[in-house]
Amino acid sequence: MTAPPIALTVAGSDSGGGAGVQADLKTMEALGVFGTSAVTSVTAQNTRGVDAIGDVDADVVEAQIRAVTEDFDVGAAKTGMLSSASIVETVSDCLAECDFPLVVDPVMVAQSGDRLLAAEAEETLRDQLLPRATLVTPNLPEAEVLTGREITDEREMRAAAESIVDAGPAAALVTGGHLDDDELVDVLHTDDETRTYRKRPQDTENTHGSGCTLSSAVAAGLAAGDDLPRAVDRAEAIIDRAIRYGLDVGDGAGPVHHSVAIRNDAARHDAVEGVREVVRALREHDASALVPEVGLNVAVATPYATGADEVAAVEGRLHRTADGMTPTGDVRLGASSHVARLLLAVRSYDPSVAAAANVRLDDAVAAAVDERLDAVEVDRTAEPDADPTEGRDGGTMAWTVERAMTDREAVPDGIYDRGAVGKEAMCRLFADSAAELRNELLRVNAAVVAAE
Known part of the structure; x- marks a missing residue:
């Protein structure tokens, strides 16, 4: 040796x-x-x-x-x-x-x-x-x-x-x-x-x-x-x-x-597997009702992540299809810019937050989130233009989280907005683990399906 x-x-x-x-x-x-x-x-x-x-x-x-x-x-x-x-x-x-x-x-x-x-x-x-x-x-x-x-x-x-x-x-x-x-x-x-x-x-x-x-x-x-x-x-x-x-x-x-x-x-593999487990559960329970136009992504950070290359996500996101919802690529570290940067911004306030997902927002989703979670609404019409040095739509993520944290000490379970010109209405959910995020998503999906 x-x-x-x-x-x-x-x-x-x-x-x-x-x-x-x-x-x-x-x-x-x-x-x-x-x-x-x-x-x-x-x-x-x-x-x-x-x-x-x-x-x-x-x-x-x-x-x-x-x-x-x-x-x-x-x-x-x-x-x-x-x-x-x-x-x-x-x-x-x-x-x-x-x-x-x-x-x-x-x-x-x-x-x-x-x-x-x-x-x-x-x-x-x-x-x-x-x-x-x-x-x-x-x-x-x-x-x-x-x-x-x-x-x-x-x-x-x-x-x-x-x-x-x-x-x-x-x-x-x-x-x-x-x-x-x-x-x-x-x-x-x-x-x-x-x-x-x-x-x-x-x-x-x-x-x-x-x-x-x-x-x-x-x-x-x-x-x-x-x-x-x-x-x-x-x-x-x-x-x-x-x-x-x-x-x-x-x-x-x-x-x-x-x-x-x-x-x-040592935790890189666990982050990838955490995303895969959430994706499997969403597909098995047909959570296509949660998929926004831009696609849904799930992100899980390594425990001491400092950059998007240490956040696992679905490459190309999950999209709604005739068969439910389908990922367009595999799960890998560095696959996400938008949701990964959002998760990292939240972790700057609370490093125990390990997972995040973006889902479609309508009245049913907003009602389900407000009823079950500690959620905050943000007005994106006041959002600044994206910083090109931060990558595609990554530069505004810190602003979104900062606005949501106004007059708060604890990170919310969710942040949602009603959209703006050229920006789809969106809800983002956060959890301390991939398993907890999976459960949150499934509960919200069940409530949305029941409301329909």
Whole structure:
């Protein structure tokens, strides 16, 4: 059997399991990389903060690194919390003898505000370890310490990244730029190029360990043979999903979800099968009365979906025929734009919503939905024109959901409208599972058939 890629983390231990060595090893394992470790400090911490820190003797740190590098074929390493000048110097000397890529996460202050790097160690970190780095991953406060300058906008982030690279590292990824309420920015600078990563901010406090997870994901990618830009691209996508679906554990700021990507991939088959089961039930019970002119579609998202390519649906939709209703294509991920984007928009308010369908709207359907479900009517005559960058009719889906959520906290079971010029009247139903959606559709269909 082929041995997996191997990566090394040199960092502190987080007893809360959300950051440090624990986060690094979870991330590496989720990405198919065997993680090894050298513990530099032991912290007593949880989601509320750090209660105590005990440094490991520098000789023991050195012994751990040598034990790993002398026995394992390490493909890349990363450093995290190195709390004292002696530990920084020891780690720098040990890793200088190795020829694998090195990612340095210059951990200085915990998310709770607790200081994790002694002030006298900053110079040692800057002068001895950073010049050996393939990549340095400071957040904004750390970048300000490393450069001695205030950073308030994207231009200053780029300047800071360039300044850090000028001091010796091969590349710098400055993270956490809050340019406005609608965008987060990370900036990667190498000798060859500058890349900008833009992401939507998430309404969550569960971001503990995000820096550790990002840097260890890059190290895992490098260990697996990716070049630096590809490793960073992949890590940026991973951390965006990990924050979006952060874990609400403990009484304080919870951790990001380190294994979210692998768990999402594992559920792709289930999403496809969920759609197929709903389609089978609709055809068996002849729910053709629910099929609109544009066709009916059923969408089921993977549990941690971030895009339409992770939503299963019927290719070409279901259409009414002389024999009832017939799908024009197979079920696959990425088959839908309209219903998939609608489902993703709803999930931005409530990630537990897993399935959606669009059905014909008339008085009988509206009555059945209003009687059995928590439904909201939306006036589409005020709907803006579709954004061409969002794909065919996908750009207005977020608007529809946003309008339906006005003065609401909970996502409704259904959203319907009476149509507009060039827009067919439509009802959309939502559920926490494919099975629940199937049952909702069948109940509505039975009520419509009875009314006829």
